[in-house]
Amino acid sequence: MSCKLCSSPTVSFLSDSGRTSIRQSFRYQVPFVISPLCTSSRLSWSGKVPKPPKRRSLGILAMAQGNGEREKWLMWLPRGPVAERVFRLIAGAMSSPVGQYVSSPVTFLHVVDSRVKLAWLLALVVLPSRSHIVMRFGLVAFLAVMSVWVLPKDVWTDQLGRVTLLSGILFLMLGFGSDSAPPLVQLRTPPPSLMGLPELPLSGYSYSILKLGPLQLTRKGLSVASTSACLSFTIFQSASLCLTTTTPEQLAYALQWFMIPLKFVGVPVAEIILTLLLSLRFISIVFDEVRNAAMAIVSRRIKWEQLTVMETLDIFIMYVRRIFANIFKHAEQITQAMIVRGFRGDSNIHKIYFFSNTSFGIADMISLLGLLGLIGASIVSEQILV
Amino acid sequence: MIKANFVGSCCHPSPRSRVICAGGDCNIKYAIQGQNLSYSVTVKKLIGVQKMVFPILKDCSLHVPVGQLWMLLGPNGCGKSTLLKILAGLLNPTSGNVIVRKPRSFVFQNPDHQVVMPTVEADVSFGLGKLNLTADEVRARVEKALKTVGMSEYLQRPVQTLSGGQKQRVAIAGALAESCKVLLLDELTTFLDETDQMGVVEAIRNCLGGPDQVSALWVTHRLEELKYADGAIYMEDGRVIMDGDVSNVAHLISRKQADYLAS
Numbered sequence: 001m002s003c004k005l006c007s008s009p010t011v012s013f014l015s016d017s018g019r020t021s022i023r024q025s026f027r028y029q030v031p032f033v034i035s036p037l038c039t040s041s042r043l044s045w046s047g048k049v050p051k052p053p054k055r056r057s058l059g060i061l062a063m064a065q066g067n068g069e070r071e072k073w074l075m076w077l078p079r080g081p082v083a084e085r086v087f088r089l090i091a092g093a094m095s096s097p098v099g100q101y102v103s104s105p106v107t108f109l110h111v112v113d114s115r116v117k118l119a120w121l122l123a124l125v126v127l128p129s130r131s132h133i134v135m136r137f138g139l140v141a142f143l144a145v146m147s148v149w150v151l152p153k154d155v156w157t158d159q160l161g162r163v164t165l166l167s168g169i170l171f172l173m174l175g176f177g178s179d180s181a182p183p184l185v186q187l188r189t190p191p192p193s194l195m196g197l198p199e200l201p202l203s204g205y206s207y208s209i210l211k212l213g214p215l216q217l218t219r220k221g222l223s224v225a226s227t228s229a230c231l232s233f234t235i236f237q238s239a240s241l242c243l244t245t246t247t248p249e250q251l252a253y254a255l256q257w258f259m260i261p262l263k264f265v266g267v268p269v270a271e272i273i274l275t276l277l278l279s280l281r282f283i284s285i286v287f288d289e290v291r292n293a294a295m296a297i298v299s300r301r302i303k304w305e306q307l308t309v310m311e312t313l314d315i316f317i318m319y320v321r322r323i324f325a326n327i328f329k330h331a332e333q334i335t336q337a338m339i340v341r342g343f344r345g346d347s348n349i350h351k352i353y354f355f356s357n358t359s360f361g362i363a364d365m366i367s368l369l370g371l372l373g374l375i376g377a378s379i380v381s382e383q384i385l386v
Numbered sequence: 387m388i389k390a391n392f393v394g395s396c397c398h399p400s401p402r403s404r405v406i407c408a409g410g411d412c413n414i415k416y417a418i419q420g421q422n423l424s425y426s427v428t429v430k431k432l433i434g435v436q437k438m439v440f441p442i443l444k445d446c447s448l449h450v451p452v453g454q455l456w457m458l459l460g461p462n463g464c465g466k467s468t469l470l471k472i473l474a475g476l477l478n479p480t481s482g483n484v485i486v487r488k489p490r491s492f493v494f495q496n497p498d499h500q501v502v503m504p505t506v507e508a509d510v511s512f513g514l515g516k517l518n519l520t521a522d523e524v525r526a527r528v529e530k531a532l533k534t535v536g537m538s539e540y541l542q543r544p545v546q547t548l549s550g551g552q553k554q555r556v557a558i559a560g561a562l563a564e565s566c567k568v569l570l571l572d573e574l575t576t577f578l579d580e581t582d583q584m585g586v587v588e589a590i591r592n593c594l595g596g597p598d599q600v601s602a603l604w605v606t607h608r609l610e611e612l613k614y615a616d617g618a619i620y621m622e623d624g625r626v627i628m629d630g631d632v633s634n635v636a637h638l639i640s641r642k643q644a645d646y647l648a649s
Contacts, residue, residue, distance in 0.1 A: 101505070101544050247542055248504040280504040284546035288498075333499035340474055340492040341502070341560065342516035350515040353524045355507050355541075 083312050084304045087319075090294035100284075102244045107150045109245040113364045114254035117242050120371055124238040128230040131378040133223065136230035139374075140167075143237045151244060159240050167233040175225035176215040248280040253354035270347035277352065282331075289326045293319055416485070417568050417601030418450040418473060423482035425468055442468050443479070444624040452487070452567075453599040455590065455614065457606050457632075459639065460621035466605045467495075467572055469621070473603065474570050487601070490568035491561030495576055497553035506532070506548075506556050507541045513564045531563035532556075535589040551582025555589055562593050569593075569602035575611065587614050612636050 109117070124143075128136045147156045210217040242251075252273050259269045297319060304312065343350050425443040443465045450456045458466050471477045473484060474492040491513070494500045503509035510528045519527075532538045535555040545553065554574055561569055571590070575583040591614060594600050604615070612618060618635035620628045628638055 100546070101542075103542050103544075247508075248544075249508045277503055277508070281502060281545065284504075284544075285498060288546070330499065333494065333496070334502055336476060337494060337500045338502055338512075340476065341513040342564075343512075344516075352515060353508070353511040353521060355511075355521075355525060355528075 081304060083307075083315070084298070084302070087294045087298050091291060091298045100243065101247050102152065102155060105152070107245065108363060109146075109150050109241065111361070111363045112245075112367045113360065114246050114250035115257055116364050116367045116371070117246055118251075118254045118258065120367070121238055121242055123371055123375060124234045125231075127374070127378050128234050129227055130382070132381040133226050135378050135381045136226055140230050140233050143234060143241070147237060147241060150241065155244060159237065163233055163236045163240075166236070167229040170232055171225045171229035173225075174228050175217050175221045176212070178221035178224045179216065179218045248277060249354050252277050252280075252352075256354075268347070270352075274347045274350075274352060278334075282334075285330050286327060289323050289330070293322050293326065296322075415451065416449045417452045417454075417487045417599075418448065418603055419483075419485040420446060420448045420469070420473070421483045422447060423469070423472065423484065424480045425465075425472060425477065426480050442624055443472070446482075446621070446624070446626045448619050448626055448629055450601055450603050450617070452601050453595040454616035455594055455602045455604060456617040456619060457604050457612055457615040458619045458621065459606060459609075459612075459635065460627075464621045465624045466621055470570050470572050470603065470605055487567040489564055489566045490570060491564055491566040492570045493554075493557050493561050493572065493574060495573040497550065497557045497577075500557035500560070501545050501553055504544060505541075506537065506543050506545065509545060509556060510559045510563050513560050517564075527563045527565070528559075531559040534562055534592050535559045536585060549582070550577040551579070551585060554578060554582070554586055558586065558589055565598060567598055567600055569600065569604075571602060571604040573605050573607065575606070575608060583608075583611075587611065590614075609636065609639060 124139065128139060131139075144160060147160055150156075151159070207220075208216050208218050209222060255276065256269060256273045259267065259272070263269050297315065302315070307315075423443055423446040424441065426439050426441040429438045429440065446465075446469060448469075458469070460466050468477065470492070472479050473486055474490065475486075476492070501509050503512050507528055510531055511524050514524050514527060528541075529538060532541065535558050537552065537555050537559060540548070540552065540556075545556065548556065554577070558569075558571075558574070569590070574586050574590075578586060590602060590604070594602060604611075606612075612632050612635070615632050617630060618632045619626055620635050620638055628635055
C-alpha cells in the first residue's frame with residue numbers, strides 16, 4: 001500500500017500467506033493512509049496536521065480465503081467484558097476445594113472407622129456394574145438419602161445437584177444412543193435356531209422399550225445407560241460423602257492400613273502416604289493462589305474493552321505465569337518449613353501420627369454388617385431377578 | 387555442648403563459619419549468641435569469570451539471655467530475616483560463630499509456608515515425627531500446645547478454613563509442641579488484625595520462661611510490640627546498630643523517624 005500524498009511506502013505489517021495474519025494497525029479510523037516518509041507539501045498547504053496516533057495495538061485478523069473476513073472462532077476468545085467476567089468468576093469462587101471435610105454436625109458417618117468407609121467405597125464402585133438394575137437404582141436412592149441425612153443442606157443440594165445432572169446427561173445419551181452404534185462393534189451372537197438351542201417363549205417381550213421420534217430406548221440401551229449413570233453417581237457421591245465426613249489424616253491412615261502388605265514387596269508406603277497428605281494440604285494453597293491472582297487483576301480496573309486479543313491473551317499468560325511462580329515459591333517455603341521442623345527426607349524415619357480412633361465400635365459393626373448385606377443382596381438379585 | 391557444622395546454601399563456605407548448638411544440659415547464660423557474623427551472596431556473571439559479592443550481614447554480634455523475649459528491628463532489607471535464618475540453621479554464615487540452645491523452632495512470617503499438614507492436630511504433631519514418642523505422649527503435647535495458644539477446640543479443623551491469625555497460632559503451637567528452648571519468630575503479626583495480634587503476643591508471652599527457660603527472638607516492624615519485649619536489637623544495612631534496653635532502642639528509632647520527617 002502506498003501513501004496517498006507522495007506514493008511512499010506506508011507502515012504495514014501484513015503477512016502475505018496463511019489464513020491468519022498479524023498486522024499492526026492504528027486504532028482510529030484514518031480516511032487515507034499517509035507514509036511516515038511523506039514529504040509532500042500538501043500537508044502544510046492545507047494547514048491541518050494529522051493528529052498523531054495515540055497508541056498502537058497489535059491485533060489478530062483471521063482471514064478466510066485471504067479476504068479479510070473474521071473467523072467465527074474469534075468470537076469465542078475471551079475478550080473485553082468476557083475476559084473480565086472470567087477473572088471475576090475466578091476471584092469470587094470459593095477458596096475451599098470441593099469435597100472438603102465438614103467437622104460439624106457430627107453424624108453417624110463421622111463415627112464410622114475410615115477403613116470401613118474405604119471398604120464401602122470399593123464395594124460401591126464394583127456393585128453397580130455387577131448387579132441387577134433394581135439394585136443399581138436402589139444404591140443410587142440409598143446414597144441420595146444418606147447424603148440428605150448426613151450433610152448440611154447447602155452441601156447436599158450442591159453435590160446432589162451436580163452429580164444428578166451429570167448422571168442424567170449420561171443416562172439420556174447412552175440410553176438413546178447405544179443402538180445407533182455400527183453393527184460391527186455390536187455383539188454378533190447367532191440366533192438360537194442356528195446353534196441348535198430351543199427357542200425361548202417370548203410372550204410379551206419387546207426389545208424396544210420406548211420410541212421418541214428417531215431415537216429409541218432399547219433393553220440394551222437401558223442396561224448400558226443405567227450401569228454408566230448409576231456407576232457415575234455412586235462413585236462421585238460416595239467419594240463426596242466419604243471426604244466430607246472423614247479427615248484427610250483418617251483417610252491416609254486407612255489407606256496406609258490397607259497398603260501395609262505392599263511394604264513387603266518394596267512399595268514405599270510411608271512416602272506415598274506423606275505425599276498424599278502434602279498434596280491434600282497443597283490443593284487448598286493452589287486454590288487460594290488462583291483466586292488471589294485473579295483478584296489482583298480484577299482490582300487493577302483494566303479497561304478490557306480497549307484491549308486487543310493479543311493484549312488480553314498477554315494478561316492471561318501473565319496470570320498463569322504468576323500462579324506457577326507463586327506455587328513454586330510456596331513449595332520452596334514449605335520445604336524449608338519441613339526441614340526446620342525436623343524432616344530430613346526419609347519418610348520411614350520421620351513418623352506421621354494419626355489420631356483417628358482405631359477401636360472397632362458398634363457403629364463400625366453395624367456398617368460392616370450393612371455392607372455384607374448389600375453384597376449378598378446384590379448377588380441374590382443377579383440370580384433371582386430377570 | 388553439641389557442635390554442628392551446617393553445609394548450607396552459603397556462597398562462601400568458609401572454615402571459619404560454623405553454627406554451634408548448645409544442648410539442654412549445658413549451663414549457659416545466653417540462649418542465643420552470635421559473634422562477628424557475616425553473610426554474603428555471590429552472583430556469577432554469565433559472560434566472563436568475574437563474580438560479584440553482595441554482603442548481606444556485616445560483622446553482627448548479638449546476645450539474647452535465657453527466658454527472655456527480644457525483638458529484632460530494622461528497615462526492610464537490612465538483613466533481619468537472613469540473621470534469623472542463620473540462627474535457625476537454614477543458612478550458613480560466611481564467617482563468625484553462632485551458639486543457639488537446642489531444641490529451637492522457627493516460625494515463618496506467612497503461616498501458609500509453615501503449616502504443612504491438612505488439619506490442625508496433624509500439623510502440630512508433624513514436628514514430633516523426628517522424636518521417638520508414643521501416641522499418647524504426642525497427643526498430650528499437641529493438646530497442651532494448642533491450649534497454650536487458645537486453639538484447643540480446633541483439633542480436627544481443616545487448615546484452609548482458619549483465619550490468618552488462627553493459622554499463625556497453629557504454627558506457633560507446632561513450634562511449642564516440640565518443647566523448644568528457643569523460638570525464632572519472623573514477623574509473626576504482619577498479616578494479623580489487632581485482635582489476632584494480641585492473641586499471638588499473649589501466646590508467645592505464655593510460653594516464655596518456665597522450667598525450660600524458653601527464650602524468643604522476634605523480628606518485627608511494629609514499634610507498639612516493643613513494650614512486650616525484655617530487650618531489643620536494632621539493625622541497619624546489615625549491621626547491628628544497637629542492642630540492649632528496649633527504651634534506648636525505641637528512643638533511637640523515634641529519633642531516626644524524626645530526622646527522616648525533618649529532612
